[in-house]
Amino acid sequence: MSVPGLSLNLATVRPQFGFAAAVDACLAQGITAIAPWRDQVQAIGLVEAARIVKINGLQVTGLCRGGMFPATNYAGLTAATDDNRRAIDEAAALGADCLVMVVGGLPGASKDIAAARGMVADGLAAVLPHARSCRVPLAIEPLHPMYAADRACVNTLEQALDLCDALGAGVGVAIDVYHTWWDPKIRAQIARAGRNGQILAHHICDWLVPTRDLLLDRGMMGDGVIDLKQIRGDIERAGFHGPQEVEIFSSDNWWKRSGEEVIATCIERYRTVC
Amino acid sequence: MSVPGLSLNLATVRPQFGFAAAVDACLAQGITAIAPWRDQVQAIGLVEAARIVKINGLQVTGLCRGGMFPATNYAGLTAATDDNRRAIDEAAALGADCLVMVVGGLPGASKDIAAARGMVADGLAAVLPHARSCRVPLAIEPLHPMYAADRACVNTLEQALDLCDALGAGVGVAIDVYHTWWDPKIRAQIARAGRNGQILAHHICDWLVPTRDLLLDRGMMGDGVIDLKQIRGDIERAGFHGPQEVEIFSSDNWWKRSGEEVIATCIERYRTVC
Numbered sequence: 383m384s385v386p387g388l389s390l391n392l393a394t395v396r397p398q399f400g401f402a403a404a405v406d407a408c409l410a411q412g413i414t415a416i417a418p419w420r421d422q423v424q425a426i427g428l429v430e431a432a433r434i435v436k437i438n439g440l441q442v443t444g445l446c447r448g449g450m451f452p453a454t455n456y457a458g459l460t461a462a463t464d465d466n467r468r469a470i471d472e473a474a475a476l477g478a479d480c481l482v483m484v485v486g487g488l489p490g491a492s493k494d495i496a497a498a499r500g501m502v503a504d505g506l507a508a509v510l511p512h513a514r515s516c517r518v519p520l521a522i523e524p525l526h527p528m529y530a531a532d533r534a535c536v537n538t539l540e541q542a543l544d545l546c547d548a549l550g551a552g553v554g555v556a557i558d559v560y561h562t563w564w565d566p567k568i569r570a571q572i573a574r575a576g577r578n579g580q581i582l583a584h585h586i587c588d589w590l591v592p593t594r595d596l597l598l599d600r601g602m603m604g605d606g607v608i609d610l611k612q613i614r615g616d617i618e619r620a621g622f623h624g625p626q627e628v629e630i631f632s633s634d635n636w637w638k639r640s641g642e643e644v645i646a647t648c649i650e651r652y653r654t655v656c
Numbered sequence: 657m658s659v660p661g662l663s664l665n666l667a668t669v670r671p672q673f674g675f676a677a678a679v680d681a682c683l684a685q686g687i688t689a690i691a692p693w694r695d696q697v698q699a700i701g702l703v704e705a706a707r708i709v710k711i712n713g714l715q716v717t718g719l720c721r722g723g724m725f726p727a728t729n730y731a732g733l734t735a736a737t738d739d740n741r742r743a744i745d746e747a748a749a750l751g752a753d754c755l756v757m758v759v760g761g762l763p764g765a766s767k768d769i770a771a772a773r774g775m776v777a778d779g780l781a782a783v784l785p786h787a788r789s790c791r792v793p794l795a796i797e798p799l800h801p802m803y804a805a806d807r808a809c810v811n812t813l814e815q816a817l818d819l820c821d822a823l824g825a826g827v828g829v830a831i832d833v834y835h836t837w838w839d840p841k842i843r844a845q846i847a848r849a850g851r852n853g854q855i856l857a858h859h860i861c862d863w864l865v866p867t868r869d870l871l872l873d874r875g876m877m878g879d880g881v882i883d884l885k886q887i888r889g890d891i892e893r894a895g896f897h898g899p900q901e902v903e904i905f906s907s908d909n910w911w912k913r914s915g916e917e918v919i920a921t922c923i924e925r926y927r928t929v930c
Contacts, residue, residue, distance in 0.1 A: 488865075493883040499840070528802045530838035531865045531881045541840045564804035566773070566815045591762075591805045596867055607805045609767040 388652045389415035389443040390645065391585065391629035392422050398641030401426045405434055411645050415441040415625045417583075420469060423476070432475045442478040443627045444521060444556065444583050445469065449534070450486040451505030452498040458489070459501065466509040473518045479624065480521035480582040481513070482556050487532045498535045506549055514552040521556035521582040522546065528596055529561075538562075539571040546580050557617065558585035558629065560600055563608040569616050576620020584617050586610060586656060587630045598633035602647055604655040614656060626656055662926045663689035663717040664919065665859065665903035666696050672915030675700045679708055685919050689715040689899045691857075694743060697750070706749045716752040717901045718795060718830065718857050719743065723808070724760040725779030726772040732763070733775065740783040747792045753898065754795035754856040755787070756830050761806045772809045780823055788826045795830040795856040796820065800838075802870055812836075813845040820854050831891065832859035832903065834874055837882040843890050850894020858891050860884060860930060861904045872907035876921055878929035888930060900930055 390413050392404045399407055401422045408416060416435075423431045423445070435442055448469040453459045473481040485502040488495060506520065513520050524542040525534035536542050539555065539562055546553045555575055562568050575581045588606030593599050603610055614626065628648045630636050636644050664687050666678045673681060675696045682690060690709075697705045697719070709716055722743040727733045747755040759776040762769060780794065787794050798816040799808035810816050813829060813836055820827045829849055836842050849855045862880030867873050877884055888900065902922045904910050910918050 488881055493881050495838070495881075495883070526802065527800060527838040528867070528870075531863060535838075537838055538840065564769070564801040564809075564811055566812065589805060593802070593870055596802075596870065607762055607767050607769075609769070 384412040384414060385649050385652065387625050388413055388649065389417055389441065389625035389627040390648065391417040391446065391627050393419055393446065394628055394630045394636070394648070395641040395644055396422075397637045398644070401431055402434060404641070405438065405440065407641050407645055409438060411649060413645065413649070414439065415443050415627070417442065417444040417446060417627050417629070418476075419446045420472060423472060428472055428475055435476055441625065442476045443625050444480045444482045445473040445476060445478040447482045447484045448520070449483040452486045452489040452501040452535070454490040454492070459505070463505055463508045466505065467512050470509065470513050470516050470518045474516040478518065480519040480554070480556065482583065483520050483522045484525060485522065485534045485536050487530060487535050495530065495535050502535060503545060503548065506545070506553065510549060510552055519582050520553045522553060523556040523558060524561055526561040538565055538567070539575070540567055543571060543575055543580060547578070554580035554582040556583035556585060557581060559608050559610060559613050560585070560587050560589060563589060563613065568613070572616045572620050576622065579621070581617060581620055581622035584614070584622060584624065584626050585629045586626045587628065595633070598631045600630045600632055602630060602636060603628070603651040610656045626652065628652070658686040658688060659923050659926065661899050662687055662923065663691055663715065663899035663901040664922065665691040665720065665901050667693055667720065668902055668904045668910070668922070669915040669918055670696075671911045672918070675705055676708060678915070679712065679714065681915050681919055683712060685916075685923060687919065687923070688713065689717050689901070691716065691718040691720060691901050691903070693720045694746060697746060702746055702749055709750055715899065716750045717899050718754050718756045719747040719750060719752040721756045721758045722794070723757040726760045726763040726775040726809070728764040728766070733779070737779055737782045740779065741786050744783065744787050744790050744792045748790040752792065754793040754828070754830065756857065757794050757796045758799060759796065759808045759810045761804060761809050769804065769809050776809060777819060777822065780819070780827065784823060784826055793856050794827045796827065797830040797832060798835055800835040812839055812841070813849070814841055817845060817849055817854060821852070828854035828856040830857035830859060831855060833882050833884060833887050834859070834861050834863060837863060837887065842887070846890045846894050850896065853895070855891060855894055855896035858888070858896060858898065858900050859903045860900045861902065869907070872905045874904045874906055876904060876910060877902070877925040884930045900926065902926070
């Protein structure tokens with residue numbers, strides 16, 4: 383039985399499976415869309431990963447991840463843009479729907495978040511021509527404000543869309559419920575993104591109460607407080623009908639279970655609470 | 657030597673001192689402004705706490721805390737408004753500059769954050785006449801989005817100020833750098849709050865990288881990534897010149913040191929990085 387509309391971000395089964403095994407496990411349960419991470423692709427080789435995608439007719443809902451632009455010096459900034467160009471090439475080789483951009487936080491010992499945000503805008507502008515020529519949309523992912531210092535200084539959907547508007551064609555957003563569910567402006571900003579065709583991906587998981595770790599305690603859909611159906615409804619009304627991509631980092635729970643059980647649970651919850 | 661411009665939120669030395677001992681320790685190092693929590697006041701008794709405040713000429717920069725409005729039923733909503741009226745009375749008895757409002761999160765198993773926000777607006781409106789008659793300003797404290805589910809569903813300064821504007825006179829905001837530093841709109845919203853005279857308190861600490869616990873790993877000023885001088889500058893340009901109130905919850909570090917050392921460090925950092 384196939385599960386149209388569901389994609390598995392392979393970080394969800396990172397400890398259990400490499401790229402090929404993850405694909406096999408997805409296909410065995412009817413999932414035909416995936417979102418791999420660059421290190422998972424590199425471990426098997428880009429050519430082989432692309433071959434597996436092609437022969438199985440997989441949809442790649444995104445490649446994770448580009449970004450990480452801020453740096454303390456020119457060499458660092460240049461290295462970041464070079465690496466992002468390679469990430470764009472990889473996304474193109476995989477036929478990914480987008481390259482997910484986790485833009486980076488404060489570089490070094492900086493306390494200047496406005497400067498970091500400026501570096502992000504500059505970095506995106508620097509790699510955008512290459513992305514356009516490769517026909518790889520860049521999906522800026524606003525990350526939860528608790529990651530502003532160390533992972534991404536783009537922290538609201540409104541901020542991400544302002545950036546998209548400034549950059550022009552070829553840039554949109556990845557809307558991850560974990561990062562955005564709390565935002566009092568989320569519904570209005572989803573509608574705004576839809577009007578401009580800027581929704582490129584929809585990531586799902588859940589926010590647990592309590593949350594025991596800032597990074598590795600994401601919940602399975604239905605186990606937390608996020609109104610997943612409402613957000614999905616808003617996203618579909620905004621014109622995005624691509625797969626919902628499950629992305630769960632869970633060091634003490636889901637990463638300790640069998641990959642098959644995790645995938646089966648994702649499917650069951652997708653059918654009941656998403 | 658006195659330390660004008662610095663207030664100690666007594667949660668910063670919660671394990672070390674009760675109300676009277678905390679006041680003595682502050683006075684011994686020249687601090688003449690405090691912000692106690694209701695349980696700390698109740699432990700010594702409101703009358704005695706008010707007497708200590710008065711005889712020492714202390715400024716009470718805020719009483720923590722009112723709020724926690726959302727509930728699953730009418731009895732719960734009524735109990736919350738009753739408790740807030742009592743908190744207003746206590747703030748009045750202490751001569752506090754404001755009652756800090758941590759508004760509450762999702763009640764019960766609710767996933768309806770819009771409904772919770774509605775309950776907050778209704779609850780504030782219900783107690784506001786009593787606050788006005790007691791001349792106790794209500795300071796809505798937007799909490800970091802990582803607390804949206806379990807502590808406060810008001811999560812940005814913009815959202816808090818929209819609420820203030822809707823409620824009218826007698827309501828403002830407590831701006832805590834821990835909760836707001838990441839916000840791309842913080843500078844504009846501080847200016848907006850200043851134009852309307854809505855800044856009632858300024859809380860300081862720091863955001864540590866990494867942050868090891870969502871609640872109890874706040875940093876001492878200077879140990880994290882927040883540009884404290886810039887935020888203070890913005891707040892003063894917006895017309896607020898009240899004390900900076902140190903509020904640090906730190907179960908594994910500052911709560912394990914002597915209260916005298918904590919206070920001395922607060923003073924030293926206040927003089928150098930704030």
